[in-house]
Structure formats: C-alpha cells, structure tokens
Amino acid sequence: MERVLGIGGYFLRAADPAALGAWYRECLGLDADENGVWRQEAGVTVFATFESGTDYFGSRTQGTMLNFRVRDLDAMLAQLRAKGADVAKETEDMEGVGRFGWVTDPEGNRVELWQPS
Template structure:
C-alpha cells in the first residue's frame, strides 16, 4: 500500500470561529477552500476545518505543530490574547513543548526540537 498525502480533519462547533483562529490567530496559510471547508498548510501536512461538530473533542486528540522558537511563538500568542494551557517546558523525551487549545478545546501542542535532539541528528554514516 502506498500513501501519497494526508491531512487531519476536524469538525468544529462554529466553523467561522475556528477558521478565524487557525487563519488569523495562528497564521496558518490556506491551501485550498471548497464549499463548507478550508484546508490549511501545517508545515509538511494539512489541517482541514469543515462540516460541523456536535460536542466536545476527545481529550485524546491533539494537534502537533512544530515551531522554530517556542518562547517567541508563545509570546506572540499571548500578545494575541490566546490562553496558554501549559507553559513551555523540556519534556523527558527531549522536546520543548507548550500547550494551547483551539476554540472548541482541541489541544494544540507547540513543539520546538532542540539542536541536540536525535530528530535533528544526521544518522547517515560518514
């Protein structure tokens, strides 16, 4: 089986409110729009906001977004009035993370990969 592309699809309770959050507050660029939905770029992935949700999101769901500078990203979000659910910290697995939530309560994990983390190391043999 070969997979060519992927995206995360969320069904917000209030689509316009969520569109404003992802587009204007987080600053995600629009990949495409269609009747009833918008797809955003999320680095090398996509986030589709479409349809209508009918309840709170599962606490098991999280959107993982990598940023270059976590402290700067959190400061920018604070300036925009976004509540930070969990302050930046270094996790046991070596990533710096901070949490916030979208208008429906979906957890968004902002991640900075430190220079010394294995995800940044070149594993090719010299």
C-alpha cells in the same frame, strides 16, 4: 506493501467552523486557502499512540491532539498570549527531541506546539 505518504488532512468539528478557521489563521499563522489546503514546510512528523486514560491531551473527551512544529516556541507563545489565547503556563523540554508548549483553541481543543531540537 503499499504505504501512506504523509498526513493528508486534519479535520475538526466546530460549532462555528469559519470562526475556528479564522482563529488558526490569525493566532497560529496557518495560512490555508479557501479549500483548506495548507502547504507546510518539510520536516518530521511524529505518529504516536497514547494510553486511553492519558491526561496529555487535556480533556479526556479529546480523542486526538494536533501538534504543530514551530521555529521559536517562546515567540509563538508570546504571540498567542498577546492575542488573548488560552496558553498553558508550563512548557516541557525533552532532551534530544525539543521543547513543547500548549494552547487551547476557542472550541476547547488542546494543541501542542513543538520546537524541535
């Protein structure tokens, strides 16, 4: 059986694509080139399905949620708050998995940040 090799891209609709791309570069340090190519660090990727009625993604109109691995969740959340980003007050610790926090981008998409154990 042929298998996929990994995530090849993640695409977002935006009222202002240039501004949203700039937000991801300036607030999260996602340094994609002019074609959107981003060379991420090697590491695990979680693929999981959720019940259709979940509130975990924030708005129920949001069909998917992007999750970024981070080295230091507290430092990333502080950086985002300093830039005026909409950061959730709560974080979550999951034993054996890691710590989670959330930010909502300027277009209203909830993004999860994960510091693996």
